Amino acid sequence: MSEDKPEYARIDQIGQNGNDGEHYDQPAPKAKARIRRPTLADLYPAYHKDVRHLDTIDVYRIHALYRVDDPSGCLQHASKKILLSGVRTGNKPKEKDIREARDTLTRWLEMQEEDKARVL
Numbered sequence: 801m802s803e804d805k806p807e808y809a810r811i812d813q814i815g816q817n818g819n820d821g822e823h824y825d826q827p828a829p830k831a832k833a834r835i836r837r838p839t840l841a842d843l844y845p846a847y848h849k850d851v852r853h854l855d856t857i858d859v860y861r862i863h864a865l866y867r868v869d870d871p872s873g874c875l876q877h878a879s880k881k882i883l884l885s886g887v888r889t890g891n892k893p894k895e896k897d898i899r900e901a902r903d904t905l906t907r908w909l910e911m912q913e914e915d916k917a918r919v920l
Contacts, residue, residue: 859883874908877901 841848849865851857857865859880868875881901886894 870908872908872911874904874911878904878908 851865854861860876862868862883863876863879868879870876878901881897881904885897885901886892888897
């Protein structure tokens, strides 16, 4: 019997038993259940968001979906610079956008240190 192709099991039985129906008293072989391999979304759900309810998404929706919440706006600004590096209006080279994102993140880090010093 063809074990790797369960859809041929009936044909194999007919081939073995003939076409006279003698094999009908035997239970039909069960098809092997296919095991679904986990997707990357299954393995890393925090990195995947269901957006089927949306027609399009923009950088602001991405920030909302991933809860990029920063009162200073630095993280959103840097993220937007990286996501759209070299493709926004103004014809800035990609490297300039990346440098500006880095500078914004550096400022965010400085602000964190300033706030720590204030609390102490």
